[in-house]
Amino acid sequence: MMTLDRETIGIIGIVVMLILLALRMPIGIAMLLVGITGFAWLNGLPAALSSLGNAPYSYSTVYDLAVIPLFVLMGNCAAVSGMSRDLYAAAYAWLGHLRGGLASATIAACAGFAAVSGSSIASAVTMGRVCLPEMKRYKYSDALATGTVAAGGTLGILIPPSTAFVIYAILTEQSIGRLLLAGFLPGLLLSLLFILTIMIWTRFKPEIGPPGERASREERVRTLIQSGPMMAIVAISIGGIYVGAFTPSEAAAVGAILSFALALWRRTITWDSLSTILIETVKTTAFVFLILIGAFVFGPFLALSGLPEALATGLIALEMPRYLILFVLILIYIVLGMFLEGFSILVLTLAIVIPIVDALGFDLIWFGVIMVIVLEMGLISPPVGINVFVVKGLVPDVPISEIFKGIMPFWLAMGVCIILLILFPQIALYIPNTMIR
Numbered sequence: 001m002m003t004l005d006r007e008t009i010g011i012i013g014i015v016v017m018l019i020l021l022a023l024r025m026p027i028g029i030a031m032l033l034v035g036i037t038g039f040a041w042l043n044g045l046p047a048a049l050s051s052l053g054n055a056p057y058s059y060s061t062v063y064d065l066a067v068i069p070l071f072v073l074m075g076n077c078a079a080v081s082g083m084s085r086d087l088y089a090a091a092y093a094w095l096g097h098l099r100g101g102l103a104s105a106t107i108a109a110c111a112g113f114a115a116v117s118g119s120s121i122a123s124a125v126t127m128g129r130v131c132l133p134e135m136k137r138y139k140y141s142d143a144l145a146t147g148t149v150a151a152g153g154t155l156g157i158l159i160p161p162s163t164a165f166v167i168y169a170i171l172t173e174q175s176i177g178r179l180l181l182a183g184f185l186p187g188l189l190l191s192l193l194f195i196l197t198i199m200i201w202t203r204f205k206p207e208i209g210p211p212g213e214r215a216s217r218e219e220r221v222r223t224l225i226q227s228g229p230m231m232a233i234v235a236i237s238i239g240g241i242y243v244g245a246f247t248p249s250e251a252a253a254v255g256a257i258l259s260f261a262l263a264l265w266r267r268t269i270t271w272d273s274l275s276t277i278l279i280e281t282v283k284t285t286a287f288v289f290l291i292l293i294g295a296f297v298f299g300p301f302l303a304l305s306g307l308p309e310a311l312a313t314g315l316i317a318l319e320m321p322r323y324l325i326l327f328v329l330i331l332i333y334i335v336l337g338m339f340l341e342g343f344s345i346l347v348l349t350l351a352i353v354i355p356i357v358d359a360l361g362f363d364l365i366w367f368g369v370i371m372v373i374v375l376e377m378g379l380i381s382p383p384v385g386i387n388v389f390v391v392k393g394l395v396p397d398v399p400i401s402e403i404f405k406g407i408m409p410f411w412l413a414m415g416v417c418i419i420l421l422i423l424f425p426q427i428a429l430y431i432p433n434t435m436i437r
Contacts, residue, residue, distance in 0.1 A: 006042060010305030013038040017298075017348065027344045028287075031294030038301040051297060059296045060289055063249065064169075064176055069285040070252030071161040074237075075117035076277040077259035081268050083230045084126045087112040090223040092134070093215040100202035100209030102138055103148040104195045106131040110152030111191040112227070114159040115234040116259065119284075120342075120379055124153025124387045128394045141208035142398045144201065147406020149394075150387040151194060151413075154376035157342070159187035160238050161252065163288065164346065164375060168368045171295055171350045175365075176248040177241045178432035182365050183372065184238070185427050186417065190373070193413040201409055233258045242435050288343075295347040302351045312355040322360040323422070329353060330374055330418065337378020341386060345375060369428040370421055377414050380407040 004012075013034050020030040032052075040048035059065075078084075091105035091112070098104060110127050117123050128149040135145040157164040160180035169176040202209040215223075237255035240246035246254060263269045269277075302308055315325055336345050357367050379387045388403050421427055 006305045007307050007310050009038060009041055010302055010307030013298075013301060013305070014307075014348075021340065021344065026290070027341075027347065028290030028292075028294035031291075031298035031347065035294065035297035035299075035301040039297070039304065042301070042304045051300065055297050056293050059293055062170070065289070065292070066249045067161075067166055067176060067252045068163060068288050069281055070249065070256045071118045071163065071166070072284045073277070073281045074161070074233075074252060074256040074259045075119055075122055076280055077256065077263050077269075078113070078116040078230065078233075079122065079126050080273050080277060081259065081263035081266055083116065083227070083262075084109065084113050084130050086223070086227040086230065088127065088130045088134075090220075090227040092212070093220045093223040096212035097214035098199075099206055099211050100144070100198040101211055102131070102135050102140060103144055103198045103202075103209055106135070106148045107152045107155075107191055107194045107198070110149075111155050111159060111187065112230065114155040114187070115161075115238070116230060116255070117156050118161040118163050120154050120156040120376070120387060121390055123156035124149055124390045125394070127152060128391055132391075132394055138210055138212055140210070141205075141406075142395070142402045143406035144198070144208045145406070146391045146395060146398055146403040147408075147410060148194075148198065150380050150385075150391045150403060150407050151410030153387050153390070154379045154414075155187055155191060157379075158183050158190065158369075158372055158376060160184055161255070162372065164342065164372050165368065166248075167288070167292065167343065167346055168350070168371065170292065171299070171347065172354050172364055172368070174368065175432075178365055178435065179368050180238065180248060181242055181432045181435055182369050182428045184431055186369050186373065186421060189420065189427060190376075190414065190417045193417055194410055197409045197413045229262050233262070242431065244435070291343055291347055295350075298347075299351045308352045308355045311352060312359045315356055316359055322362070325356070325360060326362065326422070329356070330370070333371065333374040334377055334381070337375060337384075338381045339384055340378070341384070342375035342378055345378065346371070363425065363429065365432055366421070366425050366428050370418060373414055373418055373421070377411055380411060 017030055017034045021027065036048050036052050039051055088105060088109040091108035092102065095101045095105045095108065106127060110123050113127055114123050131149060132145055160183050162180065162183055165179040165183055166176055169179045233255055236258065237251040240254065241248055241251045333345065358364065379385065382404050388407060391403055392400055
């Protein structure tokens with residue numbers, strides 16, 4: 001009988017994993033099956049069964065993981081409280097009179113809502129329901145309107161709090177607080193690049209985004225004050241991490257309590273909506289925890305196979321410039337993003353890629369920001385483009401081809417953002433490097 005070396009077994013495991021995903025098996029279950037089977041192959045069945053028995057409990061009871069359900073709860077409470085309409089009203093009052101102003105206001109509102117939701121899909125759905133009817137009323141082109149919502153929604157996994165950063169931090173053993181803070185300035189930069197994209201687009205094609213009505217100074221101040229409570233929640237929770245007042249889990253708890261209190265104060269919570277909030281929070285948390293448990297079983301199998309170290313050693317031995325290797329990794333992620341969901345890419349590849357990135361001497365916090373932006377690109381890339389199909393569900397009369405046409409300028413803006421982060425790493429690292437520990 002032919003004996004396979006450990007690296008070959010690791011490659012077989014990855015191929016089997018991709019086949020299972022192609023057959024629509026949930027990513028968490030697929031990783032568990034492949035991880036346990038591979039672990040048993042390399043280290044024996046008793047060790048594999050011991051890992052299967054211990055991993056779900058030991059990893060799901062990690063204190064730092066409490067940040068996930070709490071931030072999810074915070075976002076669900078924020079959605080019910082009417083914050084999305086307040087944010088859009090404020091952004092529209094300040095930007096709506098410009099050419100393409102409603103689209104720019106949508107980006108600004110998406111950025112604000114991202115600061116309490118941590119989810120790209122939630123941001124796209126919530127803001128799409130508010131913004132798309134307004135842009136339709138002002139006769140914005142379908143491509144600009146839908147592309148803006150799809151792209152703006154991606155800010156949900158970059159601007160803190162971000163579930164993607166939490167998962168990245170846990171899987172790479174980096175600081176959750178530093179990663180959350182690292183996403184702030186890049187998120188602001190990407191938002192500005194999106195708005196600049198809209199300004200350039202409507203400069204050459206004014207008919208696709210006609211200006212709206214100019215709001216009075218009193219209206220601007222009123223809408224800004226009305227959106228103030230949400231800004232205060234973000235400042236308290238995320239700012240608390242920066243100044244060292246809260247751990248990330250404590251910040252998430254404070255944010256969830258304040259969002260819930262705001263919804264109660266505004267009387268937007270009913271027994272039915274409360275039930276929906278709790279059920280959706282449990283569903284999302286269970287989904288994320290299943291993925292993490294699968295990753296914690298699949299990761300040791302890959303480590304035992306020696307494949308990540310072999311790839312890192314092989315790439316270093318090629319003596320290629322490290323930024324060329326980084327470019328190749330980004331290109332691979334962009335291609336993967338065309339076919340796989342972002343979380344799947346994250347948990348599947350980190351065990352292989354992080355040893356390579358670490359060996360090249362790149363900062364892992366900085367690389368986490370780069371990786372999340374690339375995942376954002378996948379959210380709007382054909383043929384999968386989850387955010388594109390979310391927006392399609394909101395406007396069934398708009399052809400999917402029109403939505404993909406609308407996201408391309410924003411996709412290029414994401415590429416520009418990545419280039420700027422490579423040229424100026426301090427955009428991502430300045431805030432986490434100055435945080436009070």
